[in-house]
Amino acid sequence: MSLQTPEFWVVIPAAGRGSRMQQSTAKQYLELSGRKVIEYSLERFSQDQEIRGIIIVTDDDETVLPIIEKFQQSYPKIHFQITRGGAERADSVRLGLKAVKTLSTNDNVWVLVHDAARPCLTTTDLIRLKQSAKSFSEGAILAAPIVDTLKQIKCSRITETHNRQLFMRALTPQMAPLKLLSEAVEHCQKNNVLITDEAQALETFGASVGVVEGRHDNIKITYPEDLALAEFILKQQASELENSTVKRNAFSNDTDNTGNSDRMKK
Numbered sequence: 456m457s458l459q460t461p462e463f464w465v466v467i468p469a470a471g472r473g474s475r476m477q478q479s480t481a482k483q484y485l486e487l488s489g490r491k492v493i494e495y496s497l498e499r500f501s502q503d504q505e506i507r508g509i510i511i512v513t514d515d516d517e518t519v520l521p522i523i524e525k526f527q528q529s530y531p532k533i534h535f536q537i538t539r540g541g542a543e544r545a546d547s548v549r550l551g552l553k554a555v556k557t558l559s560t561n562d563n564v565w566v567l568v569h570d571a572a573r574p575c576l577t578t579t580d581l582i583r584l585k586q587s588a589k590s591f592s593e594g595a596i597l598a599a600p601i602v603d604t605l606k607q608i609k610c611s612r613i614t615e616t617h618n619r620q621l622f623m624r625a626l627t628p629q630m631a632p633l634k635l636l637s638e639a640v641e642h643c644q645k646n647n648v649l650i651t652d653e654a655q656a657l658e659t660f661g662a663s664v665g666v667v668e669g670r671h672d673n674i675k676i677t678y679p680e681d682l683a684l685a686e687f688i689l690k691q692q693a694s695e696l697e698n699s700t701v702k703r704n705a706f707s708n709d710t711d712n713t714g715n716s717d718r719m720k721k
């Protein structure tokens with residue numbers, strides 16, 4: 456049986472409390488240069504013609520409904536929907552995936568899971584990740600190289616220094632076929648495996664997950680000082696876009712479609 460043309464859906468977990476941010480409003484709903492943090496990701500995905508629908512996993516209808524209405528008017532071809540969150544990020548993701556399952560009739564659905572708290576995703580990274588679906592049939596994530604020396608510690612003392620070339624920082628979006636990702640997350644939860652990202656669920660389930668090198672500035676707002684940093688990054692990205700008419704990215708001599716640097720292909 457041949458598969459239909461792939462359809463991309465987005466799940467945005469936005470049901471966290473943001474306790475490390477120490478504010479009464481959850482970080483994804485804080486103001487950032489005149490818009491709420493979550494709106495930056497919504498805009499990025501909405502502008503992508505290949506995105507069929509966006510599920511926002513949230514318990515804050517009062518804040519999110521007016522935002523959705525606004526986006527639905529501007530982007531009528533995209534299906535926007537809210538669904539309830541769960542206790543942990545993984546629970547929220549599972550509930551978001553369930554919503555996609557009930558809405559899509561396509562047998563070739565790919566899901567991109569993206570933290571609501573990551574407002575600085577660029578279009579270039581999003582496109583490169585989606586394109587990597589051709590190379591990584593069981594899923595792929597954006598990840599950034601480690602720039603600092605990596606220490607293992609115990610009781611505030613260093614026990615080992617690791618080869619940082621062997622590690623990367625997992626970012627979002629994290630992308631996988633809907634059926635595989637749903638089964639992987641459910642498998643982990645049934646077996647009490649705590650997962651902090653989708654790739655970990657897929658790895659645990661035995662899938663082979665690809666890595667696409669993403670920008671360092673795709674930060675997750677976590678601590679109070681990150682808000683000002685995100686504001687700065689967004690300004691920088693806007694002027695970068697303005698200044699470059701056709702800016703060839705650093706991976707233009709690639710022969711595959713992952714866009715990764717040579718270091719990553721070894």
Ligand SMILES: Nc1ccn([C@@H]2O[C@H](COP(=O)(O)OP(=O)(O)OP(=O)(O)O)[C@@H](O)[C@H]2O)c(=O)n1
Pocket residue numbers: 467468469470471472473474475476483512540541542543544545547548570571572573675676677
């Ligand atoms: N039960 C949860 C927990 C987290 N998230 C979402 O998952 C993303 C990444 O999680 P994290 O940065 O850990 O957010 P919080 O859990 O809100 O932060 P903290 O750990 O500081 O409380 C955020 O967009 C957050 O809203 C979610 O949807 N449901």
Ligand SMILES: C[C@](O)(CO)[C@H](O)COP(=O)(O)O
Pocket residue numbers: 544570624625626627651652653675
């Ligand atoms: C998914 C994630 O953003 C990838 O780095 C991260 O694992 C979320 O972790 P948190 O414990 O929910 O902050």
